[in-house]
Amino acid sequence: MNTTLSYEQFLKAAKEFAIISSKLCDGWKLIGEDSSQAYLIKETFIDTENKYDMLKAQYVIFYNISYGVPSFSFNLWNSSGMLLKLSELRDMSCLRINEKDFYSVITQQEHPLLHKPYFIMHPCHTDSLLAAFKDKSNNIIVTFLGLITPLIKLDLPVEYGL
């Protein structure tokens, strides 16, 4: 059974997603539409409840060519412009992953499109999770983010689903 997503399917969903996002002023932008490596990016600031006060966050959704799935990556910077480390992320309230699973879910990797260190959520289960929703989904990226948001504090307006 082939449950993976082609790049063209990803791009189509990403374009639709970017249109909905701009209507909602949610800040996601589609970059590199005409290349074979388009990705969605959003930059925002988040308030934390502890010592890190204000953080700058950058989220990137891209197409993982090996796994044939959308992938989620991000970086967080503190107010002095330092990248947060994995151990620092783990202590933060904006990530809701239990300690046992943490290092198998998120690792720091060289971003395949941006070629810099990013935290990337491991794609190995995305395929089977998305397969369950694929036929019912209006937009696979909305569905994908729906799977991610329980783990990361990412406000996804309900209007995306309409």
Place this chain on the structure above:
Amino acid sequence: MANDREVLREIWDGKLPICFQLAQEEIMEIQQPDPFYVMVPRLSYFPLVTDKMKRHFLRFISQENSDSEMWLDYNGQPLKWHYPIGFLYDLYCGNDSQLPWNLTVHFTKFPEDILLHCPNKDVVEAHYMSTVKEADVLKHRGQVMSTMQKKDHNQLWLGLQNDKFDQFWAINRRLMESHGDNEGFKHIPVKMYSDDGICHQRLVIPKNSDGTRKTLQQMILELYPDKPDLNLRTHGIVIPPETPLQWLSEHLSYPDNFLHLCLC
């Protein structure tokens, strides 16, 4: 199947002499430290072979930096530890070989926008295993890795870490088998790098549409139609363009199961 054992052995035994020197601005002693010479396997990763070197330089640096993360540069270019050593050499010195390879050691100013953090060897292991897994997804939809036991995964890693050819290949041969009725992988795990180290990954099928074996030359024509004279280098060798991709993948992949090819 990877049948040419002499080739596998030759690739495995590839070594590079390296001369490490501590960055001038880090030296806090009047006496200058001696450079540290070591012969390292091309297939290994820097964090696996630099413990002794690190200890050698630690007493020459400021005590407050002794716990900070070490990193390396070649000619001002920070070296990414998550790539195999031999690949990094081919990338930066492939056209202009210099031996020993002179590298500079740093304990401060970690370039966090370029290098991944590597607090311990577990991080190297996790990176290695996830790359092998990705390669298996490309080759066999991930079926070989997922049917292996944890002890097999360990054996693969320990074989690489301890430079044990037989231990490593006893497991790796299963990852090099073709499945189904047709000879060959679903896709070839391959990463091609331009000389700035940027890799654009593409899906590559080991066969042509008429069912014949695809050669390196045919892949180049497919991916770089405007550059038919392109050469590719790996393990210090410029690969003959008529080499079939399937054979190349089985024999010249790095232990992470990817072909890492430098455009030249």
